Amino acid sequence: MAGSLLALAVLWYLIAAYAQNRYLPTPIAVFDVLWRESASGDLWVNISATLLRVAIAFLVSMLIGTAIGLALGRFKTADKFFDAWLILFLNLPALVTITLCYIWFGLTDLAAITAVALNKIPNVAVNMREGARSLSRDLDEMARIYKFGRWKTLRHVILPQLAPFFAAAARSGLSLVWKIVLVVEAFGRSSGVGYRLSIAFQEFDVSTILAYALAFILIVQAIEFLVLQPLQARVTAWRR
Amino acid sequence: MAALNALELEKEASQGAAIHVSVRSKIFPPVGDREAQLVLKDISFDVAPRSFLVITGPSGCGKSTLLNIIAGLDRDYDGSVDLGPATDRLAFIFQTPRLLPWRTVYENIALALPKGDPRHARIAGMLERVGLGQAMNAYPERLSLGMQRRAALARGFILEPEILLMDEPFVSLDEQTADSLRSLLMELWHSHPTTVIFVTHDRTEAIQLGTRILRLAPGKASVIQDVSIDLTEAQRRDRAAVLQEQNRIFAA
Numbered sequence: 001m002a003g004s005l006l007a008l009a010v011l012w013y014l015i016a017a018y019a020q021n022r023y024l025p026t027p028i029a030v031f032d033v034l035w036r037e038s039a040s041g042d043l044w045v046n047i048s049a050t051l052l053r054v055a056i057a058f059l060v061s062m063l064i065g066t067a068i069g070l071a072l073g074r075f076k077t078a079d080k081f082f083d084a085w086l087i088l089f090l091n092l093p094a095l096v097t098i099t100l101c102y103i104w105f106g107l108t109d110l111a112a113i114t115a116v117a118l119n120k121i122p123n124v125a126v127n128m129r130e131g132a133r134s135l136s137r138d139l140d141e142m143a144r145i146y147k148f149g150r151w152k153t154l155r156h157v158i159l160p161q162l163a164p165f166f167a168a169a170a171r172s173g174l175s176l177v178w179k180i181v182l183v184v185e186a187f188g189r190s191s192g193v194g195y196r197l198s199i200a201f202q203e204f205d206v207s208t209i210l211a212y213a214l215a216f217i218l219i220v221q222a223i224e225f226l227v228l229q230p231l232q233a234r235v236t237a238w239r240r
Numbered sequence: 241m242a243a244l245n246a247l248e249l250e251k252e253a254s255q256g257a258a259i260h261v262s263v264r265s266k267i268f269p270p271v272g273d274r275e276a277q278l279v280l281k282d283i284s285f286d287v288a289p290r291s292f293l294v295i296t297g298p299s300g301c302g303k304s305t306l307l308n309i310i311a312g313l314d315r316d317y318d319g320s321v322d323l324g325p326a327t328d329r330l331a332f333i334f335q336t337p338r339l340l341p342w343r344t345v346y347e348n349i350a351l352a353l354p355k356g357d358p359r360h361a362r363i364a365g366m367l368e369r370v371g372l373g374q375a376m377n378a379y380p381e382r383l384s385l386g387m388q389r390r391a392a393l394a395r396g397f398i399l400e401p402e403i404l405l406m407d408e409p410f411v412s413l414d415e416q417t418a419d420s421l422r423s424l425l426m427e428l429w430h431s432h433p434t435t436v437i438f439v440t441h442d443r444t445e446a447i448q449l450g451t452r453i454l455r456l457a458p459g460k461a462s463v464i465q466d467v468s469i470d471l472t473e474a475q476r477r478d479r480a481a482v483l484q485e486q487n488r489i490f491a492a
Contacts, residue, residue: 138334139340141334145313145330146399148351160342160343238342
């Protein structure tokens with residue numbers, strides 16, 4: 001993998017060196033900007049602002065989405081009634097929720113996070129509803145016969161069955177949430193990677209755009225490899 | 241103190257409860273095009289303590305439904321089931337092993353016991369006894385079906401149940417594996433006598449194991465024969481004797 005990424009960087013360098021265009025900087029120029037932004041501290045301020053928003057929006061949407069999903073999976077009448085709502089929210093363009101949230105709640109962090117969460121919640125809910133629907137009746141009966149009680153049943157019977165659905169929702173959730181957070185920041189916040197990208201866009205500063213994109217991709221990849229994948233491997237260790 | 245508790249458990253456990261079953265009717269509600277169906281009608285019988293009752297009949301005769309009613313898993317019926325005062329000492333061994341795939345064999349057995357119960361100390365010995373000493377820390381799905389069924393037996397017997405219900409626990413096994421599991425069941429039952437209700441469609445199995453047989457028939461929705469089996473242990477292991485008994489009972 002490292003080899004193929006290196007090849008991409010070399011290709012990029014050759015094309016940029018040949019084109020000699022200020023809108024297509026070489027990788028070296030991009031790393032130069034990255035170094036400068038990092039040294040001045042701007043990079044870290046913006047990235048931490050964005051990561052904080054991503055974290056909050058992610059947690060809020062996982063929490064609410066899971067609650068809604070489980071409720072719909074368990075109660076058929078509620079599911080029948082709210083199914084149409086879910087489809088509607090699933091297909092609502094992110095841009096619409098973002099602009100409406102800013103108009104209704106002002107250009108605040110609360111509006112920004114609400115907008116991101118509204119985009120993600122239906123997705124989590126659909127995943128978790130599937131999980132709740134597929135809960136095994138056989139294992140539930142077993143737990144009743146052997147007097148597991150509420151807590152033991154939840155911990156040893158129900159949660160392990162939901163874990164794969166939760167993990168899938170979390171992984172797809174993270175990638176969706178951070179992309180939308182950038183858009184939200186570009187629209188109406190004055191900090192964060194999205195904000196910095198929108199300034200760079202106004203100046204047609206491609207080096208900065210690429211530098212921030214690179215930094216952010218690295219961080220998200222690190223979360224994926226160091227946190228999410230080991231977590232998923234752990235919850236599925238029992239599989240054949 | 242722990243030793244005393246264990247002794248008391250032993251004493252209590254060796255009793256085996258009497259069971260009274262009286263099902264006036266059990267109806268499956270209509271689903272889609274299928275009309276409501278009367279599955280069980282006017283079935284009533286007592287089971288003596290420490291007896292081994294086999295309920296048999298072809299598939300669809302309602303025997304599993306009857307067992308679920310006795311277990312208390314199905315409460316949607318007209319009638320009554322009295323398991324005596326020992327209802328908290330009931331084990332059920334299902335048609336599929338129903339082990340938690342995300343817990344090891346040992347954990348699966350341990351979960352059937354309350355926390356801090358003195359019987360936890362016997363889990364390892366029980367697993368040795370059913371031949372799973374080497375597989376204690378394995379996840380169930382990595383084991384063969386025969387071994388999973390052994391684990392299910394261990395989970396049932398670790399409770400030292402007063403009542404043991406079994407729903408075709410040895411189906412989908414090759415004959416040799418099923419035979420070794422039947423001997424294991426007999427061995428466990430002799431060292432821990434308890435009231436057993438065992439459901440099967442296999443007539444030979446019914447004769448080999450039971451001290452009494454109840455036959456259900458499809459369509460009739462009720463008991464068509466109730467007969468006791470008086471074979472010695474040696475006779476139960478003898479193919480010819482079993483076959484003879486089988487012909488006597490099922491010809492009727």
